[in-house]
Amino acid sequence: MNFASNDYLGLAGDERLQAAAISSIKTHGTGSTGSRLLSGHRLVHEELEGAISAWKRTEDAIVYSSGYLANIGTIAALVDKRDLIVGDEYNHSSLKNGAKLSGARILDYRHSNVTDLHNQLQKTRHNYRRCLLLTDSVFSMDGDLCPLPEILNLAHQYDCMVLVDEAHGTGVLGPTGAGCVEHFDCSGVPLIQMGTMSKALGSLGGYVAGTAQLIDYLRNRAATWIYTTGLSPADTAAALAAIQIIQSRPQRREQLWQNVAQLKEAISKLPRVIDGEWKLLPSDSPIMCLQMKSPEIVLKVSQELLEKGIYAPAIRPPTVPTSRIRFSVMATHQSEQIDRLATILEAG
Numbered sequence: 317m318n319f320a321s322n323d324y325l326g327l328a329g330d331e332r333l334q335a336a337a338i339s340s341i342k343t344h345g346t347g348s349t350g351s352r353l354l355s356g357h358r359l360v361h362e363e364l365e366g367a368i369s370a371w372k373r374t375e376d377a378i379v380y381s382s383g384y385l386a387n388i389g390t391i392a393a394l395v396d397k398r399d400l401i402v403g404d405e406y407n408h409s410s411l412k413n414g415a416k417l418s419g420a421r422i423l424d425y426r427h428s429n430v431t432d433l434h435n436q437l438q439k440t441r442h443n444y445r446r447c448l449l450l451t452d453s454v455f456s457m458d459g460d461l462c463p464l465p466e467i468l469n470l471a472h473q474y475d476c477m478v479l480v481d482e483a484h485g486t487g488v489l490g491p492t493g494a495g496c497v498e499h500f501d502c503s504g505v506p507l508i509q510m511g512t513m514s515k516a517l518g519s520l521g522g523y524v525a526g527t528a529q530l531i532d533y534l535r536n537r538a539a540t541w542i543y544t545t546g547l548s549p550a551d552t553a554a555a556l557a558a559i560q561i562i563q564s565r566p567q568r569r570e571q572l573w574q575n576v577a578q579l580k581e582a583i584s585k586l587p588r589v590i591d592g593e594w595k596l597l598p599s600d601s602p603i604m605c606l607q608m609k610s611p612e613i614v615l616k617v618s619q620e621l622l623e624k625g626i627y628a629p630a631i632r633p634p635t636v637p638t639s640r641i642r643f644s645v646m647a648t649h650q651s652e653q654i655d656r657l658a659t660i661l662e663a664g
């Protein structure tokens with residue numbers, strides 16, 4: 317039983333995605349053969365970009381060959397050494413490395429701490445031309461959500477751009493699964509919405525959705541889009557099929573949240589959680605972390621789970637500040653499987 321997958325909706329094994337990928341290969345071949353600006357552009361890329369922007373309720377979207385490339389290329393295109401980047405300390409590696417590549421001055425604020433963000437902006441914003449705020453929407457090693465409405469207020473007050481990384485929010489959060497931006501009802505606010513097709517969409521590739529002006533600018537300036545081969549026809553078509561399924565079938569997302577609730581309740585009833593030896597970290601997503609006292613203990617528990625047929629990795633410093641077992645729940649987990657996980661944890 318896999319409790320470590322990013323395939324939240326179980327779409328990576330879905331027959332409709334497979335059929336879409338195969339059909340796209342038959343039409344376009346296995347490789348896209350060049351940069352999107354030269355021989356690598358296919359109609360299916362445009363269809364996917366149209367589906368993403370309609371779903372995210374933005375004017376346009378651009379798809380990159382991975383989420384990592386989307387972040388580093390977008391950030392480096394938007395700001396340079398005259399500018400300021402302020403980001404959450406727990407942000408994903410791709411946001412942090414994009415910031416470094418851009419050459420902008422980089423400041424971190426304490427995790428989800430809007431007061432700290434405000435203080436930093438107050439002290440430094442006026443010394444720079446542009447300012448870009450960066451945050452994960454769902455923090456991948458914790459499972460909690462960023463305080464998006466508060467961040468957007470500060471961005472408005474201090475004239476900053478905001479890029480929100482919806483890698484773990486897309487397909488999972490919001491009434492139509494469009495992500496954390498939809499969850500917080502912030503779709504109309506100026507915002508750069510980035511995400512990946514490699515998680516809940518069960519495929520590969522990254523995207524940025526935003527204004528037509530932003531996307532046009534990125535098509536002309538983002539080196540990781542211009543100087544790399546276009547996303548493969550199979551991955552593109554699979555991602556498009558995934559979006560169509562997510563939009564037309566909310567049942568998968570409902571099942572996912574039901575499973576999340578089941579595991580959360582089971583974990584909160586574990587004797588070791590009740591007596592405070594283990595701690596369930598705050599989570600608003602299918603990512604749930606059980607914090608334990610030491611790296612040795614999490615390794616031991618993770619090993620015991622593995623021996624009983626469950627994969628849930630031990631995540632330790634320096635990746636995270638405190639040791640924990642990280643579970644990620646899927647819509648395709650059976651209720652009995654979640655019960656079994658809880659029973660094993662209880663005995664362990």
Ligand SMILES: *Cc1c(COP(=O)(O)O)cnc(C)c1O
Binds near residue numbers: 382385408512
């Ligand atoms: C996985 C992930 C990415 C990178 O996406 P890929 O498509 O796998 O390259 C970026 N940001 C966050 C928060 C992620 O979890």
